[in-house]
Amino acid sequence: MRILGVDPGTVVTGFGVLEKSSGGYCAIEIGCLKLSSRESFPRRLKKIYDELCRVIIETHPDEFAIETLFYAENAKVAIKMGHARGVAMLAAANHNLPTSEYSPREVKQAVVGNGAASKVQVQRMIQQILGLDAPPEPLDASDALAVALCHMHRVESRR
Template sequence: MRVLGIDPGSNCTGYGIVESGRNTLKSIHWGSIKSKSRTPFPDRLKTIYDDLTRVIGEYKPEIVAIEDLFFAVNAQSTIKLGQTRGVALLAAVNASLTVAEYTPLEVKLSIVGYGRADKNQVRDMVTTLLRLKEKPEPLDASDALAVAICHLHNHGTSNRLKEALSSRR
């Protein structure tokens, strides 16, 4: 299964494609969509949408996993993050892809085993889990890879549970 993980941000949106094989995880590609804070916000949203649409077309993921909102103290930042997530969701749905959403806590627990892990700890575990020779940069890209891995962990557990339940019948 090939998963596109997205870590939305209005200044930097990270993305990462991870593929699962027989008990293996493989990084296919990662990167970020950066924009200058001086760029009008609607133009930044268009850039994020266009670039994610290009990534989806090029790497053909089967599902998109996106980090869910966390509530920040700054209402303006929360609103912009919500709009950025909306654009990412639209890119996925317009490509007829299923979307899975995970909170930052769920991602950190799945990757590091600790819900308050910092971005560097997440990046270190992503590097280990994917057997990468270099640490993914920027941190938004490693967070996106973590979201994809989180989905693959959850999807695998869910499938094993279904198999176990069906075999008991």
């Protein structure tokens, strides 16, 4: 099974494709789309959509998992984050990928065993679980792999 995990953002969107085989977990692709905050918002949304479509076409995931919106004090930020999540989910839907959503707390609990874990703790656990020589960088990319791993655990527990 192959899962595309996404940590959405309006300036940085992390993504990671994780595969489970008989030998364990393997990161197929890890990356981040970094956008300029000076670029128009619609243009940034298009780039998020286009990049995720590229990843889907090149890596052929079976399912898509995305982090839900975290608490935002600023309504304008929350709305923009919702747009970023929307175009990411649209990319998955346009490629007929089943989509699941997980809160940051659920992801941390599934990966680290502590829903209040720090991003660095998540990053180190992802490194350990995947047997990587170095922690996946930047944190947005390791968060995306964590979302994929969280979904993988959920799928496995249903079987």
